[in-house]
Amino acid sequence: MPRSKKQTQEAGPSSGKRKAPSKKTSKQPVTYDDTKFETEGAWLVYKKDTSGRNIIPERRVLISDFANELLGHVIERNKWETFVATPRVAYVEIVKEFYANIHDNLENPEHPNYQQVYMRGQYISFSPLVILRYYGLDDTENNVFEAATTNLDEVVTSICQGIDHWPDGRSTLNYKTLLPQVRTLDKMVSANLLPTTHTSTVTMERARLLHWL
Template identity: 90%
Template sequence: MPRSKKPTQDAGPSSGKRKAPSKKTSKQPVNYDDTKFETEGAWLVYKNVTSARNIIPERRVLISDFANELLGHVIERNKWETFVATPRVAYVEIVKEFYANIHDNLDNPEHPQYQQVYMRGQYIPFSPLAILRYYGLDNTETDILQAPNTNLQEVVTSICQGIDHWPDRSSTLNYKCLLPEVRTLDKMVSANILPTTHTSTVTMERARLLHWLQTKTLNIGNYIFSNVWHIRNNRRCLAFPSLITGLCEMYGIDLSHEITRVKRIMQIDRIGIRSSEQHMTRKSERSTQGPDGGQSSVLGETDPAQDDPMAEDFHETVTELKGQIREAQVQEAEFHRREHDALSRQMTQLLSYFSVYPPPPPQ
């Protein structure tokens, strides 16, 4: 039931002197659904922060397209076949409530709710081990990421082309500076490990991670757990929706009444990579050319006439529409399945009832 906090009043000292009237400082009662939020503070975080954040969905990798490339080798070395498989359906409210309920002592071993998050009236495990179990991975401690200590010069040498050092006075480098095979790996990293919407630039953290994955394994449980904690304490987009929804289901949270799904993004495959590269190349060319085809006087500024939509390659749009159609078909099939299950339950109840109370014979 909704929880209500009674207003409190400050009791002043007893005195014969009259005091000037002061403003009331009593706290107004707050009603919130305690089956969804552990505390009033969690509800306020949901109301003021997480409810307005966007969500970055995980992406499937078509492994067969990259079997003999860096991305395929990384997946094979880490045994990530299930990790990069088709993400399960994720629900918006589940994800936003989850992030709102992450408490300050999530990583405190002495706290009663250590590595647990309150969800729909119960605590569910959320730990590196729980994440590994969800993906069916071993809890290996080999090659734990030490990326923050990696020398940037070593990183640039191993993952970049056309530059010999990290850009001066910059915390990022241009995505186009990455080697082609590293750019492909970055597609997966930017969706499933270190989610971001800023894919045209590469942060130092992401660059170090890409360098690390070239030759080493990564404990994905530790890394995602730390990343979720970091997202909770910053105003970044919410991430790992399929993982969070899957953990809730795995530990008994009822999802049958959830409606709004997290929108999926197309899988990572060879056709999509090629189309994305072509799109970014054209976009870069238009940003550096003026109306007469020469260099623009202002970097990134172009004549609106140059941005003719008909000049775009519509492959990405068509691919996205096909994905939306498939998603709609999946939703329709699931709706019919639920309707069928509901009718089956009703029929079973009716048969059970009539077995105890048979109807009277016809007159």
């Protein structure tokens, strides 16, 4: 008989932080464990996919490293001090289990576990509203999610210099095409909001976020 799953809890401080995996601490479960995985399918996703993946850690943003005051202004205006603070230690295995447990009905309002994920015996709510409240942000910040559907030509026009449309057949932009002030914002986005080690190019997702900022 599977163990009973506890009531839903809201996401805590360790749910959103990432850290590079350690070979010494990464231990793949031998058999399906229902205290870690909601279903056997989630365990198989972990076993075949997420357990072997690297996790890109968040990096601290040092405002003093930038030549202008734009970044500091944006951080202060949007109350993002928590974003750019020194990242807390993350538990790599829990992060990987989190991604393995994300289910297909995550965004289905009619599903009993809408915007929830099963973690270590209980369901954790990690809706946009919960995340905003954790960071002390106003609910009106939800409009950031509209960035995901913004027309790419509009994005390019607002963040780039010398081009007015997304390059044909390309999935990324050259970092050098960004406006100088946007390059500053991209350093913060690449360090904290969408951590990446590939900073010479800008993905569509990152470009849309830069446009919203």
